[in-house]
Amino acid sequence: MAPRGRYAGRHRAPLRWWPALVGSGALVAALLGVALTLDGPVVSSAAPGSAATAGTGHVTGTGDTTVSLSGDTPSSRITPPGSRTAPAAARAPGPGALTASPPAAARAAAAPGTSPESDRITVLEDQVAILINRERERAGCHRMRTDERMSVAARRHSADMARLDYFSHTGRNGSSFVDRLEDAGYPRRHAAGENIAYGFSTAESVVEAWMASTGHRNNILNCDALATGVGLSYQGRTAYWTQEFGRE
Template structure:
């Protein structure tokens, strides 16, 4: 078993200014994207966002692919970082998964937590992770879980 590690957040890149009418608004907070555990994380994140006055995030298949791929890669290559051993970061993974255009993004990772509630509790207890979760400018999320490694990817078009 993997010992719980402190989750880490990656700062988001500078945002491109966008008019409110150009932003897409997700219609549903949780879809059939991902596993039950991953969808629980989306639901819990959206509950926190609702308390903060943010709109719900849409669980996006492309972002889920980027998140799950990163979690799986961390397991396979035995590392815990936002940047892969090959030098790829969340922005690279998001683009490779086909989420485009990207105006802003952020990523949270964690390891060792066994439940959606446990990982969300840890992320909400960390200012950097909480900031990503409660950033109202994000419209989409991807969550990936593999062998107790978690990745949340946030983005907006």
Template sequence: MSGASTTPTEGFLTVTRFARRATIAAALLVAPLGLTLSTAAAASAAPTTKSHVATVKPKPKKKTTTTADPATLETQVVTLTNNYRTAHGCGALRIDTRLVAAARAHSTDMVSKNFFSHTGSDGSSFVQREVRAGYTKGASAENIAWGYRTPQDVVNAWINSPGHRANILNCSSVAVGVGVAYKADGTPYWTQDFGRV
């Protein structure tokens, strides 16, 4: 999906416990509302996808052209995510540099190729991108978003979406990597990758 719209959007993808052996996860992006709520599950080597469209569309935020330090913003997203997880009985996630690399690469890919999807411009799934970054076991989920200007805004959007919240509150996830990249106009694209190892 092109990032041409000015409405902030988010997407998520989860690999269920049955897909731990799968090497490829697929995502189906639902374009009508700009929200992706996909679950990748594979009982065999071939991935399957299911999709559910969210009923609430986020409100657009005021545009600015200034950008903050990406590493600072990424750390703030992790802190906010961990605060929410611990308040709901899950352990805090540790930052894994391999997941950070995968998340940053995907955000940069979406910005540079002007698209918004869990599938990379090269056809890769989040699992493949995590493996490429050296995280070879335990990929669990991915949340993506664009247009949200602050860490608080993007985490709130994910928390207010059932699928994204489920990824955040998946207590079997123990590691996380967040990546943010900016379009020339200052629009941020966010990726949050989770892992179980």
């Protein structure tokens, strides 16, 4: 999956620079990554945790890339002109590297406190959920409710990516988004998908980026999804976004 550059996280395919993200006319460095889906029109049949591959999504450029649920393909990400090097892709953990729970920093980020900064982050997360539901309503889908368990999973993953400087649907502990949802108390059988992004400073820009990518858009407009959770974390001034989708 997966921007100072900016990057957004279903299918890895090359990125298109679209004028809609350029409010001032300046080029916005935004890179789309991968949105993993376990259900929906663009995904092959697969049970959560299986090795089946997700369908391809068009981001633009040199063609589509097929990606498996087990990890990222480095070639699927493009670093925008003038951007910094993208965060390292998640590497396969060595013996004994798997852990049962996210790092302490990620756990702490799962429940924002009441500081002005955490309040601002919560507002941005809520704005993403609102904008996503507007897109769904335009497409004839019902609104998704916000599930706190899914929000916890999303915040943990965003915090982990920001803290450890990587961008992937596979956590540094080897976890899939289904694993992370289950760890947060959400039934894995209802896990539907995940979008990730980084480098977008506003809710509007990250939603616009996801909607401009076929794979991410299909996650958003999956009418079978009933619940969602959004997580935002920062590495310096760089925003890392995660949105989870579920069918319960």
